[in-house]
Amino acid sequence: MKIQTNRRNLLLTAGLIALIAAPFLTTNNYQLYILNILGIYILLNIGLNISIGYCGQINLAVAALWGFGAYVSTLLTVDLGINFWIALPLSGLITAVLGGLIGLPSLKVRSHYLAIVTIALAGIINMVLVNEREITRGAIGIMHIPSPKIFGFEIASEFHYYYFILVMTIIGYLFARFIIDHRIGRNFIAVRDDYVAAQAMGVNTAYYQILAFAISGLYAGIAGSLYAHKINYVSPDIFGFHSMMLILTMTLIGGSGNINGSVIGAALVILNESLREFEDLQLVLYGTAVVLIVLFFPEGLVGLFDRIRQWLANRRKKIPVSEGTP
Amino acid sequence: MKFGGLTAVDGINLQLKRGSIHGLIGPNGSGKTTTFNMISGYYKPTSGQILFEGEKISGKPTFKITRLGFARTFQNLRLFHSMSVLDNILVSMEHLARLKLPELMFNPFSVRREENSFIEKGRQILELMQILKYENEPATSLPYGLQRRVELARALATEPQILLLDEPAAGLSTTEADTLMDIIFQIREQGVTIFLVEHHMRVVMNVCEQITVLDHGRKIAEGDPQTVSSDEKVIEAYLGQEKEMEKC
Numbered sequence: 001m002k003i004q005t006n007r008r009n010l011l012l013t014a015g016l017i018a019l020i021a022a023p024f025l026t027t028n029n030y031q032l033y034i035l036n037i038l039g040i041y042i043l044l045n046i047g048l049n050i051s052i053g054y055c056g057q058i059n060l061a062v063a064a065l066w067g068f069g070a071y072v073s074t075l076l077t078v079d080l081g082i083n084f085w086i087a088l089p090l091s092g093l094i095t096a097v098l099g100g101l102i103g104l105p106s107l108k109v110r111s112h113y114l115a116i117v118t119i120a121l122a123g124i125i126n127m128v129l130v131n132e133r134e135i136t137r138g139a140i141g142i143m144h145i146p147s148p149k150i151f152g153f154e155i156a157s158e159f160h161y162y163y164f165i166l167v168m169t170i171i172g173y174l175f176a177r178f179i180i181d182h183r184i185g186r187n188f189i190a191v192r193d194d195y196v197a198a199q200a201m202g203v204n205t206a207y208y209q210i211l212a213f214a215i216s217g218l219y220a221g222i223a224g225s226l227y228a229h230k231i232n233y234v235s236p237d238i239f240g241f242h243s244m245m246l247i248l249t250m251t252l253i254g255g256s257g258n259i260n261g262s263v264i265g266a267a268l269v270i271l272n273e274s275l276r277e278f279e280d281l282q283l284v285l286y287g288t289a290v291v292l293i294v295l296f297f298p299e300g301l302v303g304l305f306d307r308i309r310q311w312l313a314n315r316r317k318k319i320p321v322s323e324g325t326p
Numbered sequence: 327m328k329f330g331g332l333t334a335v336d337g338i339n340l341q342l343k344r345g346s347i348h349g350l351i352g353p354n355g356s357g358k359t360t361t362f363n364m365i366s367g368y369y370k371p372t373s374g375q376i377l378f379e380g381e382k383i384s385g386k387p388t389f390k391i392t393r394l395g396f397a398r399t400f401q402n403l404r405l406f407h408s409m410s411v412l413d414n415i416l417v418s419m420e421h422l423a424r425l426k427l428p429e430l431m432f433n434p435f436s437v438r439r440e441e442n443s444f445i446e447k448g449r450q451i452l453e454l455m456q457i458l459k460y461e462n463e464p465a466t467s468l469p470y471g472l473q474r475r476v477e478l479a480r481a482l483a484t485e486p487q488i489l490l491l492d493e494p495a496a497g498l499s500t501t502e503a504d505t506l507m508d509i510i511f512q513i514r515e516q517g518v519t520i521f522l523v524e525h526h527m528r529v530v531m532n533v534c535e536q537i538t539v540l541d542h543g544r545k546i547a548e549g550d551p552q553t554v555s556s557d558e559k560v561i562e563a564y565l566g567q568e569k570e571m572e573k574c
Contacts, residue, residue: 198406198417201420201483202421
């Protein structure tokens with residue numbers, strides 16, 4: 001046990017050093033930009049994963065919630081002059097509330113129908129963003145969103161923003177880990193596995209379903225705020241259906257039901273995006289990969305690793321059936 | 327209880343005595359499962375009510391009924407397949423938990439403490455069921471007989487006043503059924519009232535103090551095992567079924 005913990009700590013420290021050193025290894029600003037976007041997508045993925053992967057609640061409104069969070073943070077800072085450091089958590093909270101409201105239909109419909117309902121609600125959010133021109137400036141978007149300032153220092157360049165996003169992503173990951181590993185996570189999985197049995201065991205499944213949606217809203221809101229204040233511009237079309245599909249693909253590829261999968265999935269898809277030069281070939285590879293993974297590895301890449309590990313472990317021990325009779 | 331035009335259960339009057347072991351039997355289609363589901367809160371009776379200590383519980387959401395002290399097992403075993411045996415048990419302690427959401431999200435220390443106390447309790451129950459050594463195995467990887475025990479342990483973990491067992495002896499061998507009977511008596515020792523639906527006559531006759539017999543949705547007999555097994559109407563209800571089956 002001791003050896004394993006030490007090895008794990010070693011890996012973690014190495015990983016941390018690699019993350020801190022990463023910007024120095026990049027050769028141009030575009031690569032840094034990709035890393036920053038990656039961080040934001042990781043957060044979005046973790047939120048989506050908690051809802052779909054752990055609680056089994058299909059939430060296809062995450063991209064729209066991301067946009068909503070971005071706009072909330074923008075309007076708070078630009079129109080109301082509120083400090084970024086207050087706007088950030090506030091956007092998270094307000095988007096969490098909206099996320100929870102979007103979760104209400106999940107009490108009545110499940111699975112495919114829930115997917116359709118959340119897509120519809122996402123569409124509504126987008127329409128509001130486009131049409132409420134007086135508040136949101138409509139399709140033109142909002143420019144000159146201020147960058148965050150800390151002790152007078154402006155976090156504006158890709159390089160500086162990287163560390164900011166790195167910290168937020170690590171916090172986001174640890175927070176998700178904490179929730180998943182304890183009572184909330186357990187109840188989520190119970191709802192996903194068998195909500196009838198969960199209710200029979202005294203779990204208020206409605207409460208946890210809404211909570212799952214709210215948490216995905218929280219992550220989307222924070223991600224939105226980070227995004228808006230990074231590129232200093234928001235417009236409704238960034239957060240549409242194609243973004244949602246991108247995020248969903250990341251979760252599927254990486255593995256739903258496992259937040260490590262969120263990291264892997266986001267990384268792979270972003271890598272794929274940066275191979276744009278290969279155009280048609282890229283699309284073919286991408287599409288093939290998605291189909292293969294959905295068909296053969298529904299738990300994603302993380303699931304693949306787990307399966308291999310499990311298979312190895314099972315070969316060593318088997319519970320004899322005779323033990324079933326005392 | 328009516329399902330559309332079909333009256334599954336008609337005018338049943340049933341009383342559970344605290345601390346007793348009460349059985350519900352009857353030929354297939356007699357309305358046992360329907361009655362069971364009404365008592366456990368799955369169905370809302372179309373007429374009549376279920377009272378617990380004078381309070382009406384029929385029509386309440388299932389999880390609230392569980393929190394009032396009712397626990398049930400499922401005939402078809404609805405274990406949480408993604409979880410270990412221990413985690414399955416821990417889910418049941420949900421309604422015993424005291425921490426509210428803000429603490430759950432931001433206070434690792436109290437969360438740790440609460441979790442540890444639940445794990446303690448969970449292990450005690452697993453010990454009672456003699457399955458402690460499987461605590462980390464995925465629940466559905468166990469052989470059937472052991473899975474049944476996990477199902478039972480899970481219901482016990484809710485610290486119920488009334489335990490509703492849905493055909494607990496189904497699919498069990500003779501020795502397994504004997505263990506089940508021992509476990510049921512042990513549970514009763516702890517002051518839990520037990521209500522079971524069962525086909526396995528040996529178990530019913532040995533374990534139950536009171537037996538209610540249903541046929542075609544109506545109560546046809548009630549009493550202790552002696553009385554019931556020698557009741558003419560009961561014998562006819564079961565034999566009648568046999569005759570019908572012979573015709574096929």
